[in-house]
Amino acid sequence: MEKVLIVKDLRVRYAGGGWVLKGLDFELGKGEVVLIVGESGSGKTTFVRAITGLAGRVYNAVVEGYIEISGKPLADWSWEEVRDKMGVVLQNPRATMVYPIVYDDLISHAYSIYGSASTAERALSNITKLLRISHLLNKHVDQLSGGELRRASIAKALLSNPEIIILDEPLMWLDDKGMEEVRRAIEILKLHEVSVVVLEHRYKSLVEVADRVLRLEGGVLTPVETPLEAGRVSTTLKQASTTQEGGDPVLEVRNVEVRAGELVLKDISLRVGRGEKVVIYGGNGSGKTTLLRVIAGVIKPARGVVKRRGSTLYVPQIPYLYFTETSLGDELKLAGLPDVGKNLAEKTRFDLDRSPFTLSWGEALEFIVEMALESKSELVLMDEPFSGISYTSRKTIGERLLASPKAVVVTASSRENLEFLTGFKLLELKEGRLFEKGLLGGLR
Amino acid sequence: MTLASRLLLVTSVFLGVLIASSTPPGPASWVYLSAIAFVELGVIKVLNKPGNILRALVFICFFVFLSLSMRLIGIFLFNNPLNPATTVYATLLLVEAFLGITMLLQLVSPSELVWLAGKVGFREAGKVLALVLTHLSSILLAYSEVYVVVKLKKTRSILALKPLLVYTIEYGGQINEAIHLYGLPDPVLGKTKPGGRDLLVTSMSLALILTGILLLSR
Secondary structure (H helix, E strand, O other): OOOOEEEEEEEEOOOOOEEEEEEEEEEEEOOOOOEOOOOOOOOOOOOOOHOHHEEEEEEEEEEEEEEEEOOEHHHHHHHHHHHHHEEEEEEHHHOOOOOEEHHHHHHHHHHHOOOOHHHHHHHHHHHHHHHHHHHOOOHHHHHHHHHHHHHHHHHHHHHOOOOOEEEEEOOOOHHHHHHHHHHHHEEEEHHHHEEEEEEEEOOOOOOOOOEEEEEOOOOOEEEEEOOOOOOOOOOOEEEEOOOOOOOOEEEEEEEEEEEOOEEEEEEEEEEEEEOOOOEEEOOOOHHHHHHHHHHHHHOOEEEEEEEOOOOOEOOOHHHHHHHOOOOHHHHEEEOOOOHHHHHHHHHOOOOOOOOOOOOHHHHHHHHHHHHHHHHOEEEEEEEOOOOOHHHHHHHHHHHHHHHOEEEEEEEEEOOOOOOOOOEOOOOOOEEOOEEEEEEEEEOO | OOOHEEEEEEEHHHHHHHHHHHHOOOOOHHHHHHHHHHHHHHHHOOOOOOOHHHHHHHHHHHHHHHHHHHHHHHHHHOOOOOOHHHHHHHHHHHHHHHHHHHHHHOOOOEEEHHHHHHOOOOOHHHHHHHHHHHHHHHHHHHHHHHHOOOHHOOOOOOEEEEOOOOOOHHHHHHHHHHHHHHHHOOOOOOOOOOOOHHHHHHHHHHHHHHHHHHHHOO
């Protein structure tokens, strides 16, 4: 098979840091789809930055080793040529949008490549037909769902007709529908013999599409010998055999109605007892975050009553947004846990003098969960806690939450995540209403 | 509708506000003020739902109320003579100027704004403005998350500057990376053929300007 990308003995380190990639070897054949899995912080994004030349150009990182694209060393290509050969879909696809209307953004990029309005229009037309996104062209970026935004971003990456497409965590924050849309887009690319590298720790739905699966660990890539668990997410829920006993209520929501722009939540009622665990499941844009904010008392409902007994702790989707203090120790003090600090430091691996903003995504979430469960708060609200972390971390966090004596309400947009919340009471938020679905016993 | 018609409409409103501001309040100027408001609210109604118009007006009125309060405090403290008719007239003019800006942002897309900025020699500044308009809502969403956290944490750092600063820098880094990969291209404007709506809007805009000139010449 003709090789479109060859990487030999790649070593990368950022200024003042150790080697993130430590002699990595990689080859990508024409039309091949390679899935690279790895824990959060294993160096997946650094790998993308290195092979695209961004590591040196933007991050001033030290890059050693040999990179060859389409038979020529990376250094022999101009920056513009590299951009045309390799399309990159970033972790945050929204960051690639210059103009807020999808058409404006894509056509201006196409024009900058081809220099002719008619050719740009033709290229855009072909790509939008290929990815079936013509209906998205007149939409504002704020109107796109996660999956639609990701597909628009793939279209932008494809406009230069690249040989290679790199997708950095394309399933981040996507609900079941969005995941399926991205998976289908990768299948279309494969059908048209575009070489694809997907870096994702949420790999289950992508294993079947990939020709090869590699694991990035310890700064090197190794083939995954044992087959990874694959499969699309099930739509049937298995009932748990045990029942959950809720104590005195710490939260009571009665007949709440909320109007926030286009979103309307109607007749929402919910009771959470001391120690009870609840998961609110719903697609992107179904109103889960709004409901959590109503529970937190930040949004006042147009109708109905919200009663909270005891203090509440809220963990946003992006864990870094939780931190307001300069050290982990100060965060603990603020949570009323000055004495717990030592135990927590022993139990976890956190240096309490460390700034919270130097933690990796997974570490930040782990710290917040441990702190929340030790805190005096009676009720812990977590908005999509499983975004951006590996299956192993999801399992650990799910188990920790279940074992805790606190009342916990979490949201989830993917059924895949419900698997890690066994024992939680499942509520589905659909078309503005909340439906009780029983206790979670995993998926079948 | 063509860009030229839309720009003429916005220009006529701003010219109208300018003309009205140089005219003392009298029966004719009150009528002219109403005509401007009629055009503005009519256009905004076509582009939006009634609820959005109401919210926009409440938002504008909040600031107008603030400025009025400050003026009243000034009068109370410094014994400044106040003409109620002039104050109300000036306040309404201010509201109409804000509505004009709202109209401009709704009628002219960011890529058209960049194109216009380019025509007066501010292309790069225009592109930065387009980037800000594209990403502002995303950053504001993160800020609202921090607001929830801070409210529940009862932290002393009321403004929670640290997470906001770190997030904004991080987000800026992502945009920087994207610009390296995709560049900051010039906008490409599609060509629109003039139609019936253009005729209507052009007539309305010219009528507004001419009425203003007639008012001023009295």
